Amino acid sequence: MINSLLNKKACKELALRFAKDNRKGCDFNRVSKQFLDDLECLVRNRITGAVMRHPTLGKTIKYLQ
Numbered sequence: 095m096i097n098s099l100l101n102k103k104a105c106k107e108l109a110l111r112f113a114k115d116n117r118k119g120c121d122f123n124r125v126s127k128q129f130l131d132d133l134e135c136l137v138r139n140r141i142t143g144a145v146m147r148h149p150t151l152g153k154t155i156k157y158l159q
Contacts, residue, residue, distance in 0.1 A: 099137050102130050 106125040113122045140158075147159045 098134060099141070100130065100134055105130060105133060 109125050109129070110122055113120055144158050145155060148155055148157055
């Protein structure tokens with residue numbers, strides 16, 4: 095995707111480390127492109143939604159609503 099918002103390497107490492115530490119018996123060692131694409135979409139939607147709901151006061155985006 096153009097203009098990615100994610101550090102994909104860090105996201106993969108976090109997902110795999112979290113799975114290892116919290117999902118006993120799971121032996122995940124890969125993260126799919128679909129997982130990262132879905133995560134990218136969630137982040138993009140969260141940012142654009144917050145901007146659309148933000149009050150039109152001042153010049154600084156402050157709130158993640």
